[in-house]
Every structure is written in structure tokens, then in C-alpha cells.
Amino acid sequence: MKIKKGSRVAFHYELRDESGELIDSTFGSEPVIYIQGEGEIIPGLEELMEGEEAGFEAKVTLSPEKAYGEVMDDLIVFAGPENFEDDVEIEVGSTVETEDPDGTIVAFRIIEVTEDKVYLDGNHPLAGQTLDYKVEVISVD
Numbered sequence: 001m002k003i004k005k006g007s008r009v010a011f012h013y014e015l016r017d018e019s020g021e022l023i024d025s026t027f028g029s030e031p032v033i034y035i036q037g038e039g040e041i042i043p044g045l046e047e048l049m050e051g052e053e054a055g056f057e058a059k060v061t062l063s064p065e066k067a068y069g070e071v072m073d074d075l076i077v078f079a080g081p082e083n084f085e086d087d088v089e090i091e092v093g094s095t096v097e098t099e100d101p102d103g104t105i106v107a108f109r110i111i112e113v114t115e116d117k118v119y120l121d122g123n124h125p126l127a128g129q130t131l132d133y134k135v136e137v138i139s140v141d
Contacts, residue, residue, distance in 0.1 A: 001053065002051050003036050004037075006037060007036040007140050011137045013045070013134065017132075023126075036049070044133075049135070054138060057135065061131070062133060067126065068123075068124040078117045079120065081113075091110060092112060
């Protein structure tokens, strides 16, 4: 069966950055399962697998536009330390969550802490990066 909009697809992947460093892999564990055409995985992988079948294997390099997007400067903001609950660890690399006006939970990474400001980045951690993927389609329903 070929992968088309609405197909339930199980696949393994290996993800490396531009320098070849392994970032993540599902090989040796459970595969990712997604519905084709629903935007559940990054656009470049959906495009790569469209029309393929179980057993398909490929390596692909994806630009930021086909992966996690470019870094958007308007998603880098700051707040005063007083804006955080006492139990929140304000440390570079930590993730904090807040609720936007629509009630959606939004995650931010703390990227810098000064005496009077905490800089937060709402971009995906892999935004702006060219990424190398190795994929193997396990099943298509």
C-alpha cells in the first residue's frame, strides 16, 4: 500500500545535525506512527514518504524550511524574574511553560539570565538548522 493522505504510517528515523552528530533515533526502539497529510511530522519527511511503501529507506538533508523552520526573532522575549513562580528554576537551558491568551500552553527555553531579565526562546530547539535524516518505513495502513 502506498503512502497517501490519511495513511497511518509507522517509521524509524535517525536525525543528525550538519556536523554529523546524532541528535535522536528510534532505531532499536518503537517506531513513530503518524497520519500522512495531518501535519504531525515535519513537512520534508511527509513529502519524502508520500507515494512510498513499507520497506522504503532513504537519507535526506532538510533545510530549515522543510524541517523546524527558521529562527523567528519575535519568539525571543524577556521577562523579569518576578514574573516567575517561586518554584520555577530559572536556569539557562531550562524549559518553562505559560498559557497564551487563547489558553494554549506554550513552551519557552531559557537562553540567558541577567540580574533583571530572563531571556526566553519560543522557537523549536532545532529551528534554523539543516538536518540529516535516515528513514525506514515499517508499515502503511
